[in-house]
Amino acid sequence: MDQLLQHLVNGLVLGGTYALLGIGLTLIFGLMNVVNFAHGEFYTLGAYVAFAALGWAGVDFFVAVLAAIAAGAALGWVCEVTLLRPLRGESIDTTMLVMIGVWIVMQNAELLAWGGVAKSIPHPFPTAPLVLGPVAIAPLRLFVLVLAAALIAASWLLIQKTKLGRAMRATFQDRDTAALMGVGIGRIHAATFALGSGLAAAAGALLGPVFLAYPSMGDLASLKAFCVVILGGLGNLPGATLGGLLLGIAEELGAGYISSGYRDAVGFVIIILVLLFRPSGLFARQERIA
């Protein structure tokens, strides 16, 4: 029982970052209809920016996470404006292949810049775990969970309460009508891609110090983000949050009770099963945003 509780807590920490990744991707996929295979590379970018900020500049952990978000959002903006905007009328396959190209370029650029050896990211938290009754949690992991929750809440507020968020929801529901009502679709797409990429970078900056930073870390992150999107339903923010937590917990339980070698298979199996039996996701009657 104690062991189960411990697995649940670990799963929650992992799931919080998966939710961040998934929210970013579900916005991009749902709103722009772009299958963004480069999503995981923004996650990797976040981890490396955090590594540079903490290791070299020696800044505060908060500042490092903010720097990662800023870098991810800026690069996401550039990607959208230069690559995706000219291809807006093209088929979904074309943009998907372009994002695969971006994925390859970013990953190998990271490999050239940082080398293939995994980097351990320094963090200011004590390593002694906090013991709360039957479970132990490292202070860093607790901080990751809290910050992930805060970022998810902020994204939700952005989409529900701001003018930009309302424009995003309108674009998701009906792009042409939104454009006729004076929503600048180009601006909304760029903002969506920047927001999604920024959230992915945040996830990387948060999870990087928990594990290690290495150039191919984004490959599995991309697939897990897709798994979360499929679990939650396209463009569904609460769905992606729940889906992320669910995936994190399922992975921890799978690794703990079945086999740690097949930990990453959990996401793949979920993708296949959900697409087969509940293609619109577990939590939604239909596709929607926020």
Add this chain to the structure above:
Amino acid sequence: MTRIGRWLPALVALTLPLWLSTYHLHVAIMAGIFGVLALSLNLLLGYTGQLSLGHAAFFGIGAYTSALLTLRLEWSFWPALAAAMALAGAAGWFVGRLSLKLRGAYFVLVTISFAGVISLVSVNWIELTNGPLGLPGVPAPELGPWSLRTKSAYYYLVLAAVALCYAVCRRLVNSRIGRAFVALRENEPLAESVGVEVTHYLVVAAVVSAAMAGLGGSLYAHYTRFVSPEVFLFTYTVTMVIMVVAGGKGTLAGPLVGAVLFTVLPETLRAVASWQWQMLAYGLLLVLLLFFLPRGIVPQISAYIAGRPRSDPGARAPSP
């Protein structure tokens, strides 16, 4: 012109071992194996319009099946090759059945997940696959009394496989089945409404395509004589996709042109650029191709030969 265009490549391909060095022959063999793989991917991507990003799984299944049967059960090469194709084809049937109702991005995700699971199995099922260490000492194929150990003999084996796959693709594409594939790609509801059993043909395409990739995997295993979980690397799938997109998807010659180009190019670049720079260039090239040559090399050239440098009516300058 067209007759020369048809016979010259065949003549060059047949006489290649006479005037190439061993190293260059190695490049030619790899181009041939990738030619088989690109033809296989093109059947799905180019003709039915469904992108499989799990094609390395069928390639890997073929490679492992062939290697395990010849190593553990001491089968000879030919039945092992047939078994590799059959098992890869069965995997294709499974994926095709699984994704009957899925199109576009969702089809891609199912294929990629399938490949992910298979790859994890190859790493973790150590009793069968020897895990990450791989299987060394895969025997060279034999044809009657002769061993196909030499590069030139293996070259002809691969060439025969390429010719066979090309012929199968050509026959299939020009048949009723091929027309059903294209109908499915162009307008699925319309195809269905005139009585084309769309899902049935998608499964047929997946099975043939996967069996062909399995053939490529078997040829690869008996050529490099070593199989490890690296055969499932996503790089292989991406390479196949780039070959098909660059050469021209939905054409018969396109994948072969792409395969030759993207095997020879990295080998020539090898002296001046490291692997990472090459992959970086690959990624850039993929993006540039999609922007500037979206239909691929072969359709562009045939449009040029036909005297229509811009066959796309939208690209023509408007008349004043």
